[in-house]
Amino acid sequence: MAGVESAGLTDVGKKRKGNEDAFFTDDNLKLYVVADGMGGHLAGEVASDLVVRTIRDYMERFDSEAEVEELEDADKTLSKDANRLIAGINLANRVVYGASHRKSAYRGMGATVSAVYFSEETLIASNVGDSPIYLIRKGEIETLSVPHTVVAEQMALNPGKKFGKEYSHMLTRAMGVEERVLADICEIQCFKDDILVIASDGLTNKVRPDEIAGVVVGKRPAKSSQILVDMANERGGEDNITVIVLKVKNVHRKRRGILGMISRLFRIG
Numbered sequence: 001m002a003g004v005e006s007a008g009l010t011d012v013g014k015k016r017k018g019n020e021d022a023f024f025t026d027d028n029l030k031l032y033v034v035a036d037g038m039g040g041h042l043a044g045e046v047a048s049d050l051v052v053r054t055i056r057d058y059m060e061r062f063d064s065e066a067e068v069e070e071l072e073d074a075d076k077t078l079s080k081d082a083n084r085l086i087a088g089i090n091l092a093n094r095v096v097y098g099a100s101h102r103k104s105a106y107r108g109m110g111a112t113v114s115a116v117y118f119s120e121e122t123l124i125a126s127n128v129g130d131s132p133i134y135l136i137r138k139g140e141i142e143t144l145s146v147p148h149t150v151v152a153e154q155m156a157l158n159p160g161k162k163f164g165k166e167y168s169h170m171l172t173r174a175m176g177v178e179e180r181v182l183a184d185i186c187e188i189q190c191f192k193d194d195i196l197v198i199a200s201d202g203l204t205n206k207v208r209p210d211e212i213a214g215v216v217v218g219k220r221p222a223k224s225s226q227i228l229v230d231m232a233n234e235r236g237g238e239d240n241i242t243v244i245v246l247k248v249k250n251v252h253r254k255r256r257g258i259l260g261m262i263s264r265l266f267r268i269g
Contacts, residue, residue: 002118002190004030006246007221011229013202014237020044021200021242022052030118031059032244036131036200038174039100039109047096047111051175054092055115059084081119082187085126089113089175089183093128096176110174113183114145114198116246118190121253125196126185128173132204134212136195141213144196146184148173169201194248199228202239206232221245 004027012019020037022045035051037044062084074083092113100106112129125133127145130152135144146152150170175181195216204212207228215231216224225245232241 001120001252002030002123002248003250003252004118004246005221005249006032006244007225008032008034008242008244009225009229010240010242011233011237013240014233016238016240018042018045019240020048021202021240022048023198023242023244024052024056025244025246026056027246029060029063031056031115032117032196032198032246033113033115034131034198034200034242034244035114035175036112036129036202036240036242037109038111039106041105043100043106043109044111046099046106047109047176050096050099051092051111051113054095055085055088055113058088058091059117078185079119079122079124079187081117081122082124082126082185085115085117085124086183086185089115089126089128090181093175093181094179097179100176108177110176112171112200113175116196116198119187121189122187123190123194123196123248124185124187126183128175128181128183129171130169131198131200134197134199134209136197136213136216137191137193139213139217141209143209144186144188148184190248190251192248192251196244196246197228198244200240200242202237202241203228203232203243205239206235206237206241216245216247221247 008023008025024033035048037048112131114127114131117124125144130147133145
């Protein structure tokens with residue numbers, strides 16, 4: 001099991017009147033979630049809060065000694081812990097979808113979600129939407145999440161095609177928009193000194209991945225979180241800004257040898 005130090009921060013930015021982002025961090029539960037809401041008056045704020053609280057409450061049940069019934073929609077290609085995270089995301093999607101159909105003021109609301117969860121042996125990253133999850137390992141940064149946007153998906157099919165700015169944040173998947181949602185997920189081995197960053201696009205629209213890596217390496221998560229939010233605000237702060245920075249302080253593995261070093265990677269979607 002990994003020992004983790006984390007810090008999270010959310011800021012309304014310089015242009016918005018309200019904050020539609022929400023986040024959750026728990027170093028004991030080893031769960032970290034960012035949600036970026038969208039919708040009409042207050043609806044985005046409601047959606048992101050529902051997403052975060054639902055996933056938190058669902059995953060907390062497995063941290064108790066009480067027996068918890070697993071949800072039926074398990075994917076046999078995924079580990080037990082990865083299935084639990086996916087189940088929490090699916091449940092949150094249904095909660096937001098149901099709320100949006102019960103109250104007219106919430107009609108059409110939704111959110112992105114990006115979550116990291118540590119099992120006994122691995123780290124699991126899952127997302128719906130375009131809020132990125134970065135892994136910084138030995139100074140190099142890579143993206144663990146999959147952007148569910150028109151531009152990203154079309155560029156994968158036709159790399160040379162150009163798109164206007166109006167398509168840059170057009171989502172192809174979001175929480176609560178449909179009754180069912182398909183999340184992307186990956187599960188890999190974690191190592192001491194790995195750093196993960198989960199952010200809303202209010203940060204990543206203003207701060208490049210290489211800049212993020214430069215900030216978080218060598219600093220405590222609380223300090224680097226504040227620096228990143230300040231950078232986004234200094235560069236305009238047009239959107240809400242949310243970031244979680246977490247650092248793996250140590251890893252205690254149950255398994256040893258070659259089998260214990262194998263990384264697993266799964267993608268859905």
